[in-house]
Amino acid sequence: MSVSSRPFRVLGVQQIAIGGSDKLRLQKLWVDMLGLELMGTFRSERENVDEDICAIGSGPFKVEVDLMQPLDPQKKPAVHATPLNHVGLWIDDLPAAVDWLAARGVRFAPGGIRQGAAGFDITFLHPKANDEFPIAGEGVLIELVQAPPEVVSAFSRLAGAPA
Template structure:
């Protein structure tokens, strides 16, 4: 189903984050922090989501990308954040409620939990990695996090789209 952009009531503005899972955050930090120089900006733990993560960042301002380094709190429980090394990709969305409403109406499957606050404090929800009969469109094996972009990110991307250099 190829829907013209003008009918879509929201925009994907860019990459908000990538989340990388492993059995040891210490090993992940050796590469991402020690070798590549990303800055640890926070931490997040959730027993419900079975995750202990360090929140890192690269870039700055509206173009800062979050890199979450995740390990499970219990390797025998689900969700198993360590079993898929590239756990999920997060996308900045200009109007998350409109996006969820429109995508659902057009057959996109979402993971349970609905719109809620994420680790970085933004409203989030997840597209399910697998389609089903009721919702035939999904992430094709990839968990996709949709993240409500704050006003300054929406404005920054709007000014880019008005650029004569694109």
């Protein structure tokens, strides 16, 4: 399959999300020891998460590192059950990506395209395939994130591709 037939581009890593039972322990490593900047917090009963949003880098090349703990360890989703909870990828055209991938058998997690914790439109590829959708993350939850225009432009300049 040629790249020109794909109606979207994966530009780069937008985030990684790390889960644990105690985000203060995660902060000790990522903020105190490694020096990541704490940018904000996000709490959601529906998503059973209390997270700190940290960052590496700056501008359009900034990568979020989300440090997550469950609000209730007995409820789903269990954001702490896998230490590497998910990887987020910048996408230049999220609706086109979703349509194209779904038409080719990629399984998405429930919820569709919606606004994520950082304010960008997001959706998730399911970690497990099924009979109806035989392509999935092979055990990894993958977040697709709509890149804002400045990120699309910066990555395009970096790659020498048209924006």
